[in-house]
Amino acid sequence: MNKKKFPKGINEVSQRVIKAAEHSEPVVIFGDSDLDGISSVVILQELFEFLNPLYGGKNLSVYFSNREIEGYGLSFSVLESIKDRAPALLFILDAGISNFEEIKKAKKMGFEVIVIDHHQILKKLPKADLIVDPKQKEESYPFKYFAAAGLVYKLAQRVLEEKKHPDFLEDRLSELAALATIADMVPIEEDNEEIINQGLEALTSTQRTGILALIQLNDIDINSDQDISQKIIAPLNTFKIKDHVAESYTLLTESSFPKAKKLAQKLIRQTKEKKRAIKMFVNELKEEVEKRDSKKSVIFKYSKAWNAVYLGIIASKLLNFSKKPVFVCRQGENKECVCSARLPKPLDGVKAMEACKKHLITYGGHAPACGCRVKEEDLDKFGKCLEKYFKQLKIEINDEQ
Numbered sequence: 001m002n003k004k005k006f007p008k009g010i011n012e013v014s015q016r017v018i019k020a021a022e023h024s025e026p027v028v029i030f031g032d033s034d035l036d037g038i039s040s041v042v043i044l045q046e047l048f049e050f051l052n053p054l055y056g057g058k059n060l061s062v063y064f065s066n067r068e069i070e071g072y073g074l075s076f077s078v079l080e081s082i083k084d085r086a087p088a089l090l091f092i093l094d095a096g097i098s099n100f101e102e103i104k105k106a107k108k109m110g111f112e113v114i115v116i117d118h119h120q121i122l123k124k125l126p127k128a129d130l131i132v133d134p135k136q137k138e139e140s141y142p143f144k145y146f147a148a149a150g151l152v153y154k155l156a157q158r159v160l161e162e163k164k165h166p167d168f169l170e171d172r173l174s175e176l177a178a179l180a181t182i183a184d185m186v187p188i189e190e191d192n193e194e195i196i197n198q199g200l201e202a203l204t205s206t207q208r209t210g211i212l213a214l215i216q217l218n219d220i221d222i223n224s225d226q227d228i229s230q231k232i233i234a235p236l237n238t239f240k241i242k243d244h245v246a247e248s249y250t251l252l253t254e255s256s257f258p259k260a261k262k263l264a265q266k267l268i269r270q271t272k273e274k275k276r277a278i279k280m281f282v283n284e285l286k287e288e289v290e291k292r293d294s295k296k297s298v299i300f301k302y303s304k305a306w307n308a309v310y311l312g313i314i315a316s317k318l319l320n321f322s323k324k325p326v327f328v329c330r331q332g333e334n335k336e337c338v339c340s341a342r343l344p345k346p347l348d349g350v351k352a353m354e355a356c357k358k359h360l361i362t363y364g365g366h367a368p369a370c371g372c373r374v375k376e377e378d379l380d381k382f383g384k385c386l387e388k389y390f391k392q393l394k395i396e397i398n399d400e401q
Contacts, residue, residue, distance in 0.1 A: 006158050007141040007151065009132035013114055014158040016089070016130065017044075021051035026059045026088040028111070030074060030095070031246075032148075033064045033309075035237045037094035038249045039149040039180035040116070043173050044091060045253075047156045050168055061085060064246040067239065067308040067338055068330075072371050073362065074099040079106055081244065086110035092117070094148035097133050098364030100126045116155065118148050118186075119364050120350045143191045149180030150195050174199040175206055176252070183233045185369075200228070210251035213264035235267040238274065239309035278310050282317045289322055297390035300383040302329035302337060311340035312369070319344060325352070325390055327383070335376045336361065343368050347393070356385035 020027060029044055031037035041062050049055045063082055070077050073095035079102060082090075087110035096103065096115035103126040106113050113128040121135050132151055134144045146154070156173055160166050178199020181192050188196060204222050206212065211232065215222065218231040240247040247267060254260040285301060293299055299322050306314065308330045318326040319342040327349075329339035341349040349370040353363040359382040363372035374382050 005141060006154055007132060007134045007146075008136060008139050009130055010151075010155055010158050013116070013130050013132060013155055014162060016114065017047065017155070017159055018051065018162065020089050021048055021055070024052060024054055024059055026085065027055070027061075027091070028082055028085050028088045029060070029062045029091045029093065030078065030082075031062070031064055032072065032094040033067060033239050033241055033246050034094070035183040035233060035248065036147045036149050036180040038064070038236070038246050038252065039176040040093035040152045041249060042252050043149060043152045043156055043176050044093065046172055047159060047168075050165070050172075051159070051163065062249065063244050064241055064249065066241040066244070068332065069334070072338065072373065073364065074102045074106070075362075075373075076102060076105065078102075079109065083109055088112075089114065092128075093152060094118070096126065096128065097131070098122050098126075098362060100124070103128050116148060116151050118146050118151060120366055120370075122350070122354070122364065145187045145189075146191065147177075147181045147184040147186050149177045149184075150186075150192060153177035153195060154191075170198065170202050172208075174201075175203045175208065175211070178203065179228075179233055179236065182229065183237055203228075208252065209257050209260045210254050210264065213251070213257065213260040214268070217261065217264050217268060235264070235271045238267050238270045240267075240270060274307075274310065277307070278313050278317070281306060281310065281314055282321075285314070285318055286321055289318065293322070296387060297324065297393075298383075298386045299324050299326040299328075300386055301327075302331055302339075302379055304331040306330045308332075308338045311338065311371075312342070315340050315342040318342075325349065325386075327386060329374065329379060331376055331379075337374050337376055337379060338371070339374060339382075340371045341365075341369070347390075352386060352389050355389045356382055359385060 029041050031041035048060055065078055074092055090106060090111035090113050092115045097117040097119050103113050114130045115128045116132045134141055157169055160168055178196045181195050186192055214232050220227045220231045236248045251263045289299055299318055311328050311330060315326045315328045325343040325347055327339055327341045329337045331337050343349045348367040350367060353372050359378040361373040365371050
């Protein structure tokens with residue numbers, strides 16, 4: 001890892017964080033509701049609290065989107081919910097790089113907007129005040145494939161170097177960056193490999209109450225990669241939101257062991273329920289795919305029965321089964337659907353959605369794993385557009401071969 005240089009924007013954001021902390025400026029931290037987004041929020045919040053112990057209550061608040069209602073990323077409904085917190089410094093973590101109109105509105109509402117994201121850049125950048133995303137064209141940092149928590153960890157590293165307190169990284173933050181990096185399935189190489197190695201070493205002596213509760217209840221071998229994945233990361237990746245706060249965030253920030261233990265038990269139970277539900281849905285879909293979709297170029301399915309937070313796993317399992325691009329959507333109560341996609345290499349889901357964007361509300365993500373929001377009335381049009389796109393693409397690929 002190049003310790004003398006940071007991804008584009010890190011130095012500017014670090015100075016802004018220090019200034020905000022010194023003046024106790026109001027801060028709102030918005031994060032995606034998966035473990036990468038949650039860990040990113042916790043890292044940044046604890047960095048602010050370390051710099052200024054007065055943070056908390058009204059001058060530092062967090063917000064996680066409910067994917068069932070608000071979909072992925074920043075949305076207009078999220079902005080409506082946080083409008084009373086403006087003016088403030090608004091951080092958008094693990095999201096934001098494709099939220100052009102939403103960020104424009106946030107600025108009109110009085111927010112100063114900082115985006116820290118790792119998803120694929122579309123044709124332009126949003127008009128945020130500061131942006132960190134190593135996939136920018138102007139990026140000179142050699143490594144591009146951080147998880148969002150890895151980028152926030154790099155930000156914390158830069159701030160703590162400036163303040164001459166680097167030990168706080170290993171004491172509190174590195175374990176979160178490691179767990180998030182593993183969970184988000186980014187390449188385990190270069191910077192990510194170092195983040196994971198440092199974090200897993202710190203995890204062996206963790207003092208974080210929520211993780212200690214999971215270790216005790218789940219009988220975890222802290223040196224087992226399988227136990228870390230299945231018994232720590234899986235429960236923390238349950239996506240449950242209550243009053244716009246992720247339950248995993250509550251567990252990771254809880255200081256009372258009895259409370260942490262009670263919540264950890266709940267997350268472990270939810271993980272088992274989630275696993276059973278996904279298995280049932282996937283088995284049903286496999287039968288349907290075999291009967292109806294054998295000649296199609298893309299698997300496109302939607303249902304009101306699926307929980308939005310199951311979509312990524314359902315899509316991954318269908319991809320492994322079908323070896324085709326998979327788009328699965330959850331029909332919401334407000335006639336707006338959340339979709340998740342998984343694709344085989346070298347296909348690019350973001351490019352596919354770009355080709356069909358006239359049917360979408362928002363879209364973004366990575367080439368092999370991405371998502372979008374679409375009006376229910378446009379679902380079938382979107383599915384037909386995807387089929388046409390991949391059918392043509394398949395012909396082009398075959399011609400090249």
